[in-house]
Amino acid sequence: MVTTARTGGSFAALSRSDLAVLVPELLLCGQLIDRSGMAHLISAFGRDGMAAVAIEEWQASSPWYTRRMQRALGYEGDDVETIFKGLQLDIGAPPQFMDFRYRVDDRDHGEFWLDHCGALVDVEPLGDDYVTAMCHDIEDPTFDATALATNPHARVRPIHRPPRRPADRHPHCAWTVTIDPAHVPPRMESHTEQVGRSVAAGLDLSPIVRGGGGRDDYAGPLLSDVRFADFSRSALVRIAEEVCLQQHLLTLGFLIGVRRRTDEESAATLLRRQLTGIAGLTSERIRNALGLPGTFEGLAAVLDLHPVFAPHQYVDRIVEPHADRVRLRLGRGAGIDEDGGWTTFVDADHLDPLDALVRGVDTHFTSRVVAETEDALVVDVVRTPEPAREHADVAITRFSSGAAFVFEDRGIPLPLTVL
Numbered sequence: 001m002v003t004t005a006r007t008g009g010s011f012a013a014l015s016r017s018d019l020a021v022l023v024p025e026l027l028l029c030g031q032l033i034d035r036s037g038m039a040h041l042i043s044a045f046g047r048d049g050m051a052a053v054a055i056e057e058w059q060a061s062s063p064w065y066t067r068r069m070q071r072a073l074g075y076e077g078d079d080v081e082t083i084f085k086g087l088q089l090d091i092g093a094p095p096q097f098m099d100f101r102y103r104v105d106d107r108d109h110g111e112f113w114l115d116h117c118g119a120l121v122d123v124e125p126l127g128d129d130y131v132t133a134m135c136h137d138i139e140d141p142t143f144d145a146t147a148l149a150t151n152p153h154a155r156v157r158p159i160h161r162p163p164r165r166p167a168d169r170h171p172h173c174a175w176t177v178t179i180d181p182a183h184v185p186p187r188m189e190s191h192t193e194q195v196g197r198s199v200a201a202g203l204d205l206s207p208i209v210r211g212g213g214g215r216d217d218y219a220g221p222l223l224s225d226v227r228f229a230d231f232s233r234s235a236l237v238r239i240a241e242e243v244c245l246q247q248h249l250l251t252l253g254f255l256i257g258v259r260r261r262t263d264e265e266s267a268a269t270l271l272r273r274q275l276t277g278i279a280g281l282t283s284e285r286i287r288n289a290l291g292l293p294g295t296f297e298g299l300a301a302v303l304d305l306h307p308v309f310a311p312h313q314y315v316d317r318i319v320e321p322h323a324d325r326v327r328l329r330l331g332r333g334a335g336i337d338e339d340g341g342w343t344t345f346v347d348a349d350h351l352d353p354l355d356a357l358v359r360g361v362d363t364h365f366t367s368r369v370v371a372e373t374e375d376a377l378v379v380d381v382v383r384t385p386e387p388a389r390e391h392a393d394v395a396i397t398r399f400s401s402g403a404a405f406v407f408e409d410r411g412i413p414l415p416l417t418v419l
Contacts, residue, residue, distance in 0.1 A: 010305050010310060011206075011237045014237075014305075016233040016236060017229070018290055019233060019236035019240060022240060023228045023236060023240055024228060024407055025286060025289045025407075026243040026247075026307060027091055027094035027243055028094040028097055028285070028402055028405060029278065030094070030247045030250070030307070031098065031118075032281060033247060033251070033278050034054065035399065035402065037254060037273075037278075038054065040273045040274065040393075041054075041258070041270065044262065044266070044270060047129065049261060051138055052257065052261075053254065053258060055137070055142060058092065058142040058146075058250070058253065059142060059191060059253070060257075061246070062090070062142065062146045062149065063145055064149075064192075065249050070085075072238050073218040074217035075218045078150060079150075079179070080105075081107070081222045082151075083110075083147050083151070084100075084112065084177075085222055087112070088100070088223075088225075089226065089239065089243075090246070091243060091247060091250065094118075094402075095226065095407070096116070097405050098116075098118055099114055101114070101115055101224075103416070104222060104416055108178065108179040108180070111159070113174035114171055114172045115170065115171050116172065117172040118405065120162055124164075131162045136161070144186070145192070148185060153180055153181050153185065154179045155177070155179075157176050157178070159173075159175060161174075191253060198249070199339050200248050200314060200341070201249065203245065203311075203314055205241040205311055205313055206241055206313075207234075208235050209234045212233055212234050213232055213233070214230060214231050214233070214235065215232060216232050216234065216235050220415075221416065223414065223416065224415075224416055225413040226413070227412070241313070244310040248314065251271075251275075251342055252341060255271060268345060271345050272350055272353055273393045274393075275308070275346075276353045276393040277391075277394050278397060279353050279354075279356050279360070280359060280360040280393075280394035281360065281394055281397045281403055282357075282360070283358070284361070285403075286302050287360065290305075294364075296322065296325065296381075298361060299326050299362070300320070300321035302357075303319045303326065303357075303358075308357065309343070313335070314335045315336050316330065316334035317329065317331065317343075324383075326381040327370070327381075328379045328381065329377070329378045330343055330377045330378075331375065331376050332375055333375070347372065347377060348369045351367050351379070360394075364383045364385075365381050365384075366381070366383075366388065367380070367382075368380045
């Protein structure tokens with residue numbers, strides 16, 4: 001007998017306090033997508049090929065999701081403050097794990113630096129060549145791509161950056177942001193144009209209903225930190241949806257970059273391995289952050305909130321917890337299916353991503369196909385007597401220090417005024 005039917009609007013079912021906990025988790029897990037995918041790209045294409053795909057995926061996605069968040073939270077503009085606000089709500093810069101600090105000199109000039117860079121901590125053990133690939137080869141074009149979404153004449157340039165000399169140098173890196181009409185904007189890359197034509201890039205999400213208590217936008221001054229508990233429940237629902245959409249847009253960019261370098265079968269294998277690693281770790285972090293039990297009811301809640309299956313406007317899924325199982329129905333006619341995103345790579349013959357996801361809630365869960373047609377995949381998640389071993393792709397993703405990262409309460413954020 002069905003105890004609860006979850007058919008969409010998943011974030012709207014949460015309290016304001018739970019949403020405030022969940023949103024930074026979603027931002028962090030979005031950043032960890034690359035910890036899941038890049039190891040496999042190195043094996044397939046080498047370090048240089050990995051860096052090239054990383055550049056293309058972020059160039060392809062970040063301009064679109066940056067503008068989306070600006071519109072959603074009402075801070076559209078063309079100045080340095082607007083660029084910095086966007087970074088605070090970007091999966092490429094999750095709070096605290098990527099501890100961006102900001103200074104605004106005037107509307108066209110500012111600096112940011114990282115007091116802590118979790119990505120650097122992850123990569124430094126691999127050696128200077130990998131650090132240079134990330135902090136030079138990848139960051140130069142991708143920081144610019146993000147800034148250009150706000151102002152086509154913006155440029156981001158390093159003051160200093162790793163490899164660190166001396167080895168314990170702090171801050172980890174520092175950058176200037178300058179807006180100058182003399183700067184000639186680069187042309188939009190074909191992969192950026194392609195992602196801009198996706199359903200995800202133009203998707204309508206939940207409107208923010210004003211007057212429910214808390215901030216409904218990010219108008220006003222730039223703050224030293226974004227404290228999500230200060231936002232209204234309605235605004236947090238929209239932010240959560242946007243952050244999940246950022247992850248889908250990044251994945252579409254990832255696929256474009258991979259497909260340029262290999263055949264379709266190999267590209268599908270790489271995508272599934274990326275998905276398996278991040279799906280398992282994300283469900284574990286969601287379960288822990290919200291204090292959910294390892295029961296069918298707890299599993300249903302995680303499935304309903306997981307960015308693989310969210311936002312509900314993009315992914316057609318129904319989650320039904322029963323006394324002895326959870327039934328998941330993945331429809332095949334949603335926006336994600338038109339774009340060819342994550343869930344299109346989960347089918348009756350490829351359940352590893354789903355198994356990793358459900359075992360992030362409890363290692364005794366496993367998925368069983370009920371039916372598969374052109375219209376839908378129907379799966380029951382059941383409990384087995386023996387726990388399953390962690391999937392190798394989840395273990396690779398767990399290599400990141402972000403896997404066990406703990407957010408802290410930093411108190412009331414301060415407005416950053418022009419010096």
